[in-house]
Amino acid sequence: MWKNKKKSTTFSVNKEDYKLKEEVGHGASATVYRAIYLPLDKIVAVKCLDLDRCNSNLDDVRREAQTMSLINHPNLISAHCSFVVEHYLWVVMPFMAEGSCLHLMKIAYPEGFDEHIICSILKETLKALVYLHSHGHIHRDVKSGNILLDRGGIVKLCDFGVSACMFDKGDRQRSRNTFVGTPCWMAPEVLQPGGGYDFKADIWSFGITALELAHGHAPFSKYPPMKVLLMTIQNAPPELDYDRDKKFSKSFKEIVSMCLVKDQTKRPTAEKLLKHPFFKGAKSPENTVKNLLAGLAPLWDRVKQLQLKDAAQLALRKMPSAAEEALSQSEYKRGVSAWNFDIEDMKRQASLIQEDEEFSEVKEDKMDPSIFKLETGKSVLKKSDDNRFDIGNQPKTDKYKQDARKAPNFSGPLMLSNRASANSLSAPTVPVKSLGGNRDMLRNDFLKSKVQIKGRFSVTSENVDIVKDIPICTGSTAPISSSQFINEIGSSRLPTSILVPHLQNLYQQTSFQHDLIDNLLNSLHQTDQSDDMFLAMSSLAVNPKNDLLFEPAASEREQLLLMKISDMQTRVSRLTDELTTAKIKHAQLVQEISNANREREDRKRIEESGES
Numbered sequence: 001m002w003k004n005k006k007k008s009t010t011f012s013v014n015k016e017d018y019k020l021k022e023e024v025g026h027g028a029s030a031t032v033y034r035a036i037y038l039p040l041d042k043i044v045a046v047k048c049l050d051l052d053r054c055n056s057n058l059d060d061v062r063r064e065a066q067t068m069s070l071i072n073h074p075n076l077i078s079a080h081c082s083f084v085v086e087h088y089l090w091v092v093m094p095f096m097a098e099g100s101c102l103h104l105m106k107i108a109y110p111e112g113f114d115e116h117i118i119c120s121i122l123k124e125t126l127k128a129l130v131y132l133h134s135h136g137h138i139h140r141d142v143k144s145g146n147i148l149l150d151r152g153g154i155v156k157l158c159d160f161g162v163s164a165c166m167f168d169k170g171d172r173q174r175s176r177n178t179f180v181g182t183p184c185w186m187a188p189e190v191l192q193p194g195g196g197y198d199f200k201a202d203i204w205s206f207g208i209t210a211l212e213l214a215h216g217h218a219p220f221s222k223y224p225p226m227k228v229l230l231m232t233i234q235n236a237p238p239e240l241d242y243d244r245d246k247k248f249s250k251s252f253k254e255i256v257s258m259c260l261v262k263d264q265t266k267r268p269t270a271e272k273l274l275k276h277p278f279f280k281g282a283k284s285p286e287n288t289v290k291n292l293l294a295g296l297a298p299l300w301d302r303v304k305q306l307q308l309k310d311a312a313q314l315a316l317r318k319m320p321s322a323a324e325e326a327l328s329q330s331e332y333k334r335g336v337s338a339w340n341f342d343i344e345d346m347k348r349q350a351s352l353i354q355e356d357e358e359f360s361e362v363k364e365d366k367m368d369p370s371i372f373k374l375e376t377g378k379s380v381l382k383k384s385d386d387n388r389f390d391i392g393n394q395p396k397t398d399k400y401k402q403d404a405r406k407a408p409n410f411s412g413p414l415m416l417s418n419r420a421s422a423n424s425l426s427a428p429t430v431p432v433k434s435l436g437g438n439r440d441m442l443r444n445d446f447l448k449s450k451v452q453i454k455g456r457f458s459v460t461s462e463n464v465d466i467v468k469d470i471p472i473c474t475g476s477t478a479p480i481s482s483s484q485f486i487n488e489i490g491s492s493r494l495p496t497s498i499l500v501p502h503l504q505n506l507y508q509q510t511s512f513q514h515d516l517i518d519n520l521l522n523s524l525h526q527t528d529q530s531d532d533m534f535l536a537m538s539s540l541a542v543n544p545k546n547d548l549l550f551e552p553a554a555s556e557r558e559q560l561l562l563m564k565i566s567d568m569q570t571r572v573s574r575l576t577d578e579l580t581t582a583k584i585k586h587a588q589l590v591q592e593i594s595n596a597n598r599e600r601e602d603r604k605r606i607e608e609s610g611e612s
C-alpha cells in the first residue's frame, strides 16, 4: 500500500472511499474503471489488477506500482495511490476521459490519423520516453493502446506493467534477456533469447506505433504470433510505403525508418529523435487531438460499443475461410509444436499464408543468422486473443501448474520467462519446438518445454473452468468473481449492461474451444490416414507388452511420435469433455441473453408508453 506524497491532494487507501463506475478498458491482467473518489467527489481511474490472474509475479506488480509512484512527467500517467482489495491490487490514477489512441482509432478512425495529429501524439510520447530512459527505465510496451488521451487533447503514456530498470543488477538484469512486450510491437532483439536488449527496444516499438497510428493497425497484426515472430526476424523492417502512403511526408517516413532498424545500435535515442525536423513543426495536441474527439460518445459507451462490435464479429464467424484457417493451423503446428525444425521449411510454410496488402509493407530480407539464437532457445510461446504471446523458459513445476491461468485473457504483454505463467486461458501440455540442430538437445528441449496457447489456437488444460475468475464490476462494489457471477445470474440480480459483455466473452471462449477440438480431431484424422507409422505407434501405445516396443530400431523420432500421439489422445478426450460442458454452458447463456434482451425490450416499451 502506498500514497503519492508528491501530490497536493491525498487519496485514501480505503476501498469504501471509491465508487467504481463503468469499465473503461481492460488489458492482460487488469480491468480499468472510471470511479468517484467520494471524499472529494473527484473522478479518477481505478485499475484493478487481479493478483491471481496477473501475468506478473508480485515483484513485477510492486515494481509497476513503485514506478508509477515515482513518475513525475506531464506525459506519463502517475498513480495517486495503490492498495490491495481481496486478491486485487487497486491502482488509483487520474482518469483519462478519452481513453487510448487504439480505442479512438477502432471507434472512429479505422484508417488511422492524419499526419499532423500523429506528429503531435508521437512527440508527446517521445517526451515521455526521453524522461523514462533518462531515469533508467525501459517501458517495454509502447503501443497505441497505452497512449491515453484526456479531454482537451492531453497525451500520456501508461502501463508500466512490464517496464524494466536498466540499472538493475542480478535477477532483474537477467530478466531483460527474456521476452516482454506485445508481439507486433516487439523489436527483433527482444524476440531472440540470450541477446539482451536495452532502451532501444522502446524505439522500435515507437516506430511500430507510428505505423499503427498511420494505418489504424500495427504491421502484421492479423497474423498468428509465430508468423509475426518470423516476419519480424527474417523480413526487412516494415516501413511507410512510397506508393501506398503517398499522403505522408518524407520526414515522417524518415523517422519511421530510423526507428525500425534491426541493428539496435543504429537506432536513435529518444532524445535524438525528438530533435528530428519532423517534430520541430509539431502542433500542440490541444490544437490537433482535441478536434478528433468532437461529437464522440462518452468513453464508457464507446468501450461498450466496441465490445458489442467484437462480439457481433465473432457471432458472424468473421474468421478466415476454412482453407485459410486450416493453413494457419498447420503453420502453427509446424511453428510451435512440431519437431522438424528446418528453418527453410518453416520459411516455406510461413510463405504459404496469402500475401496481401500488409505484406507489401515489408520486403524479403536475407535470412538473419541471428535466428539460430532463437532456434536453440528453449522457448515457450503463449498467444492471446489480440495476438500477444509469451515466450520463455517455463518452469515445469507443480507450482507452475497451479499458477497456470484459468481465466480468459483478452490482451496481455509477453511475460518474463521466469514469471509464473499466470494469465493463460489454457495450460496445455503441447510440446514446444526446439529449433536447434542438435538432436539430443532437441529432444531434451522437447521434453522440458511446454507451450501455452490462447486465442484462435487455444488449448484448455485439465479441469479448467473458463468462466472462473473473470472480474466483473457491479458498479458500486469491488469486481466480483465469475463464480459469484454465475450465482448472480441465477438470481437475476445483475443488470444487462454487465451481463451482456460477460456473456459475449463466454460465447467467444466456447467458440474457440469448439474450433480447437475440430482442428485437433482433423489433425489426428489426417495423421491417421497418411502416416502408416501412426497405426503401429497406436498399437504400441495401446499394448505396452507388444514386442515391437523392445525393438532396438525405435529411433528418437519414433519415440517422440509415440509420445505425441498419446499426448494428443489424452488431450482429445479431455477436450471432448470440456466441449460438452461448454456446450451446456453455452445453451444456458444463450437462454440468459435472450431473457436479458426480452427484459430490456419490455423495459423500453414501458418507458416509451410512459413517455407517450
Ligand SMILES: Nc1ncnc2c1ncn2[C@@H]1O[C@H](COP(=O)(O)OP(=O)(O)OP(=O)(O)O)[C@@H](O)[C@H]1O
Pocket (backbone or CB within 6 Å): 024, 025, 026, 027, 028, 029, 030, 031, 032, 045, 047, 077, 093, 094, 095, 096, 097, 099, 100, 103, 141, 145, 146, 148, 158, 159, 161, 411, 412, 413
Ligand atoms: N487512467 C486511465 N484512464 C482511462 N482509461 C484508462 C486509464 N488507464 C488505462 N485505461 C484503459 O484501460 C486499458 C488497459 O489498461 P492497462 O494498459 O494499464 O492495463 P494492462 O492490463 O496493464 O494492459 P496491457 O494488456 O497493455 O498490459 C488501456 O488500454 C486504456 O484503454
